[in-house]
Amino acid sequence: xxxxxxxxxxxxxxxxxxxxxxxxxxxxxxxxIYPGVKLRIISSSNGPIIIALGNTRIALGRGIASKIVVxxxx
Amino acid sequence: xxNSGILMTKKLRVALIGNPNSGKSTIFNALTxxxxxxxxxxxxxxEKKEGRFKYKDFDVIVTDLPGTYSLTSYSxxxxxxxxxxxxxxxxxxxxITDATNLARNxxxxxxxxxxGVNTILNLNMSDMIEGKIEINIEKxxxxxxxxxxxxxxxxNIGIKDLKEAIISVKNIKPEPLKINYGTDxxxxxxHIEQQLGKLSSPYNKRFIILxxxxxxxxxxxxxxxxxxxxxxxxAQIKASQLEKEFGFDLETxxxxxxxxxxxxxxxxxxxxxxxxxxKLTISDKIDKIVTNKYLGILIFALFMWITFQLTFxxxxxxxxxxxxxxxxxxxxxxxxxxxxxxSSLIVDGVIGGIGSVFVFLPNILVLFLFLSxxxxxxxxxxxxxxxxxxxxxxxxxxxSFISMILGFGCNVxxxxxARTIPEEKDRLLTILxxxxxxxxxRLPVYIMFTSVFFVKNQGLILLSLYALGIIVAIxxxxxxxxxxxxxxxxxSPLVMELxxxxxxxxxxxxxxxxxRSREFLKKAGTIxxxxxxxxxLLSFFPQSYEYGSEGTLIxxxxxxxxxxxxxxxxxxxxxxxxxxxxxxxxxxxxxxxGTLFGGEENxxxxxxxxxxxxxxxxxxxxxxxxxxxxxxxxxxxxxTGSIKWTLFSLTYSIIVGYLTAILFxxxxxxxx
Numbered sequence: 034x035x036x037x038x039x040x041x042x043x044x045x046x047x048x049x050x051x052x053x054x055x056x057x058x059x060x061x062x063x064x065x066i067y068p069g070v071k072l073r074i075i076s077s078s079n080g081p082i083i084i085a086l087g088n089t090r091i092a093l094g095r096g097i098a099s100k101i102v103v104x105x106x107x
Numbered sequence: 108x109x110n111s112g113i114l115m116t117k118k119l120r121v122a123l124i125g126n127p128n129s130g131k132s133t134i135f136n137a138l139t140x141x142x143x144x145x146x147x148x149x150x151x152x153x154e155k156k157e158g159r160f161k162y163k164d165f166d167v168i169v170t171d172l173p174g175t176y177s178l179t180s181y182s183x184x185x186x187x188x189x190x191x192x193x194x195x196x197x198x199x200x201x202x203i204t205d206a207t208n209l210a211r212n213x214x215x216x217x218x219x220x221x222x223g224v225n226t227i228l229n230l231n232m233s234d235m236i237e238g239k240i241e242i243n244i245e246k247x248x249x250x251x252x253x254x255x256x257x258x259x260x261x262x263n264i265g266i267k268d269l270k271e272a273i274i275s276v277k278n279i280k281p282e283p284l285k286i287n288y289g290t291d292x293x294x295x296x297x298h299i300e301q302q303l304g305k306l307s308s309p310y311n312k313r314f315i316i317l318x319x320x321x322x323x324x325x326x327x328x329x330x331x332x333x334x335x336x337x338x339x340x341x342a343q344i345k346a347s348q349l350e351k352e353f354g355f356d357l358e359t360x361x362x363x364x365x366x367x368x369x370x371x372x373x374x375x376x377x378x379x380x381x382x383x384x385x386k387l388t389i390s391d392k393i394d395k396i397v398t399n400k401y402l403g404i405l406i407f408a409l410f411m412w413i414t415f416q417l418t419f420x421x422x423x424x425x426x427x428x429x430x431x432x433x434x435x436x437x438x439x440x441x442x443x444x445x446x447x448x449x450s451s452l453i454v455d456g457v458i459g460g461i462g463s464v465f466v467f468l469p470n471i472l473v474l475f476l477f478l479s480x481x482x483x484x485x486x487x488x489x490x491x492x493x494x495x496x497x498x499x500x501x502x503x504x505x506x507s508f509i510s511m512i513l514g515f516g517c518n519v520x521x522x523x524x525a526r527t528i529p530e531e532k533d534r535l536l537t538i539l540x541x542x543x544x545x546x547x548x549r550l551p552v553y554i555m556f557t558s559v560f561f562v563k564n565q566g567l568i569l570l571s572l573y574a575l576g577i578i579v580a581i582x583x584x585x586x587x588x589x590x591x592x593x594x595x596x597x598x599s600p601l602v603m604e605l606x607x608x609x610x611x612x613x614x615x616x617x618x619x620x621x622x623r624s625r626e627f628l629k630k631a632g633t634i635x636x637x638x639x640x641x642x643x644l645l646s647f648f649p650q651s652y653e654y655g656s657e658g659t660l661i662x663x664x665x666x667x668x669x670x671x672x673x674x675x676x677x678x679x680x681x682x683x684x685x686x687x688x689x690x691x692x693x694x695x696x697x698x699x700x701g702t703l704f705g706g707e708e709n710x711x712x713x714x715x716x717x718x719x720x721x722x723x724x725x726x727x728x729x730x731x732x733x734x735x736x737x738x739x740x741x742x743x744x745x746x747t748g749s750i751k752w753t754l755f756s757l758t759y760s761i762i763v764g765y766l767t768a769i770l771f772x773x774x775x776x777x778x779x
Contacts, residue, residue, distance in 0.1 A: 055322070055358065056181060060602050062362050063176030065211035069363070075391055078400050080496045081601055088207045090390070092398075092492045094499075094601030 037074075037093075037101040038082065045073045046103035053100040064091055066101065119167045120195075121273055124188055124219070125203030126212050127174035128606040130231040132156075133260030134203055135171045136618055138270065143171075145622060147748040148187050154526050162270040170197065176211070178218045180325035183531045192224055193309045198277045199225050201269070206230040206242065206257070209377065213369045220251065223283030223311050227254050227272050234259040240377055247376040252281050261612060283311050286368045288361060291353065295320065295345050302338045306330065320346055321358045390607045394489065403493035410481065410490070411512050418474040418516060425469030433462030448647070455654055456643030457636075470547075471520050472624050474513070478524065479619035483611030488603060495601050501581050502588045504528060505601065507537040511580065514544025515573075518739040522746055532594050536584055538746055539756055542735035543580040543763075545573050548693040552730045555697050559711055560720040568724070572731055579732060579763060638691055638737040645687075655702055661687060675729060675768040676722030686729065692736050721779060725772040733764030 034049055048070045051058045061067065065086050075090060076083040082098045084091050093101075125131040135143070139158025148155045156171035172191055173184035180186050192200055202219055204212035209230075219226045228251060230242065248255045254272045258265030287293065299316050308315060308329055318326040319342050331339055346357050397406055437454045481487050487509065495505030506528045513521035518541050525537045553572060557565045587594050645661035652658035657666070657680060665683030672678045672686075681703045689696040704713045718726065734757060735743065744753040 051359075057600070058356070058359060059177070059179060059181060059362075060600070062359070063211075063214070064602055064604065065208075065214075067359070067363060067366065069366075076395060076398060080400065081492060083394065083398065083492075083605065085391070087210065088607075089211070090394070090605040090607070092488075092495075092601060092603045092605055094495065097600040097602055 034102055034104050036099050037084075037103050038077070038095060038099045040074045040077065040103065040105075042074050042077055045071060045106040047071050047106055048101060049104050050102040051100055052102055053097070057097060057100055061097070061101065065089065066091070071106065072103075116161075116164055116166045119165050119199065119274065119277055120170070120197040121167055121199045121201060122170045122172055122191060122195075122197040123201050123203060124172045124192070124215065125174060125229075125231075126176055126205065126208075126215065128604055129174070129203050129205045129212060130260045131171065131174060131203045133615065134201075134229065134231060134258065134266075134269070135169060136615070137258075137260050137263055137266045138167075139169050143622065145625075147745070148173075149748060151183055151187070151531065151748055153183060153187055153531075160270070162274060165274050167270075167273065170195075175215065177214065178222075179321070180323050186325065192219075192222070196309075199227060199273050201227045201229050201273065203229045203231050205232050206236045206240070207232055209373055210366070210369060213372070214365060216251070217284065217286070217365050217369060220253070220281070220284035221286070221317070222314050223281070225276060225280060227256060227269070227276055229269060230255060230257045231260050233257045233264065234262050239380055241380055243376045243378075247372070250372050250375065252284075261609075261615070283313065285313065286364055288317075288364050291349055292320070292357070292360065292364075295342075295349065298345070299338060299342050302341070303330070303335060306333055306335075308333075316342075317361060319343075321361060388607070390485075390605075393608060394605070397486070397489050398492055403489070407490050407493050410486070414474070414477045414481075415516060417477065418470055422470035422473045429465055429469065430462070433458055433465070437462075448650075451647055451654060452640075452643060455646070456639055468624070468628070470517060472620065474516055474520055475620045475624055476616065478509075478513075478520075479616045480611060483609075483615055483619065485606045485608040488605050492601070492603065492605065502584050503536060504530070504533045507533065510537050510541060511544055511577075514541045514546060516547060518542050518544065518546050518735060519742045522739065522742050525746065535747065535752065536587055536594055538743060539587060539752070539759075540580040540583045542739055542743075542756065542760055543576045543583065543732060545576040545731055546693070548736065549730055551694045551697045552689075553727055555700075555710065556714070556718070556723040556727055559714050560718070560723045568727075572727055575728065575767075576731055579767070583759075583763070642688060642691060655684065655699070671765075674773065675765070676725045676772040677718065677729075679717055681717070682726065686733065689730065690734055690737055692738070693730060696730060721772060721775040724775070725768040728771050729764050729768040731764070732760060732767055734761050 037046065040046060048066060048068050050068055051061055051066075053061075066072070070086065073085045074082065075085050079095075081095060082093050084093065123131055123135055135156065135158065139160050143156045143158040146155050146157075147153065153173055157168065158171075159166065159168045161167070170191065172188040175182070175185045175188050178185055178189045180189070191197070200219055202216045204216065213228075216226065216228055228247070230244075236242070242257070244255050244257065254276055256265060256269045256272045258269055260266075288296070296313065296316050299319065300312060303312065303316070306312065306315065308326075310318075310326070315326055315330065319330065319339060322343075327339055349355075350357055397403055437458045440453050440458065441450060443450070478487075481490075490509060491505035493505070494508035498505050498508050507525070510521050510524045510528075513524055521544065522538050522541050525534050525541070528534045528537060553569055554565075557568050561568045589595070642661070645664065646655040646659055648660055649658065652662070656662055661684055662680060664687060665680035668683035668686075669678045669680050672682055681700065684703060685696045685699040688699040700710060700714075704710060714723075734740075740753060740757065743756050744750065747753060
């Protein structure tokens, strides 16, 4: 298990937990990011990250991305 | 032609709700034919759109609610949507969803069903799922208990079915949805339900209790105000007990159960037709380039540069025609034999004043055309993404950058573009600092003075003025963030959906362009008109003096101001008058000097006699910062919906302009 920001482009993950306060959890859940959901990293650099959630693309600031705890999927 | 008398048409009120990027505006336009009345929700900067359509013997009013993902009370958009549904009680709520992304889009529908609202599920973007996902509509209608209509807003498919569903559902009151939240939570709900007596709240009890458990501040407050404080307290104690015992956060649990319910419905109603090979789509490939750390900024700069060049080249051509038109109009009126007062009122006042602002219109139209294109194609979200880190350092979200760039063209559409910024605080901040971005109307003032005093360094001086504007904007943003309570707080973190790139329809772009430009004309136009009349009154009376000369009211006002302007280096009445006229539209400053000194040709001779290079610079600084033009003031009022913030903006910029001009002049004196 690791923080999303350590993931590499093209890798797939399952969200395990969100480590943040209520507003962070809510915002992410509203976008469809919550424990159990599978996502893929499209682009990751020193700044914001772009992930794919099914057909949707979501841009996440680094700060909030770091609060998403994920597990690598093989 | 309809043969319906007044008695035959029945009225219906419909609200449209849905996630951002679900194609809600396209559906709104398809239903109402683009005849929308656009305003603000009272007291806030959120846009409110209303339209209507006639179908069979119904007259339907459609209200477009802000795009939201949920109905908590956390963001202003959600509060507005929720309040409208629950307090205005529309007859039907249409929940518009992106059929390619149902898992998340249905969350909002579930909330509406829990609220017990009369809902229709609209599966939009059906053109995108063809051949990829199969949806069993009848099964879905059965499981959800409401009509489900499939549409493709962009291809105009299914709109009639939607209208049919709207008129046929209005009399049905569906049972509120009850999701099983697990024994522990259900028991807690029952327990609280028994304790709560009759509530005057418009929400149903179950929804209220769920909201209490999710610590929704607005609902908790309402319940407390009805005397149930003890119940709230015990509910909160019970909630923390549960959280400790089972190790889960109640709110997260509730949301997860809702998603679980959605998943089970989707399993029964949808089928993927092709194997989901998560390949990179074309959108992703484009994004790799467009959102690249370095290339992304270059590409953004390129797009903005192209947009501006085209705006001012094309806009400029038409602007000249409009200018000529108004001049011609003025001459015609002058030649008509009517009373002197009336003639002056129309020619000097109305035509002169309004004409110089209408000259903006081509620029605004073209600018909005390009921006609407960039937005509809999906690029703007990427631009906000690319600029986010830089803007963060200033204390603003990435989207503000676009608004600031627009300000270099004209502050009016720039401030209007702040509408797309999700958080209210960020929106307000962006609006407040925008007037410091040096718009094109200030350019004639700079050019006039630099061609007299700074011929060799014209470019450098111009650049320094633009830079000064940016610096003041940035510093003001930081200042406001730190000192003003309602603007305090961290910048909202970037969590933004990047919609797939799509080829926009020409109709769509034109509708968006017209919507924005029309607003400039309507509202800003009324304030400009009033301002123009006031300035005309001051310049015309007393009649014994020539229009705008020393003896008139405005000349006297200039005289009163002159001692105040002395520390900034231009303490003579003509400067005061020019600055007052500049409030209508900043380029009028040059024309005013021309009028006061007997013709613009005389200016190169007279200016050096009244100004020094230093005082010319401080005058330009004053022109840059001192007060937004009246069109901008009008738009600030319109976008903030608040007199308080508008007055604040005026006062702040006058003070900043005044003090900065004095600062430059006085410090400059020390060196010269």
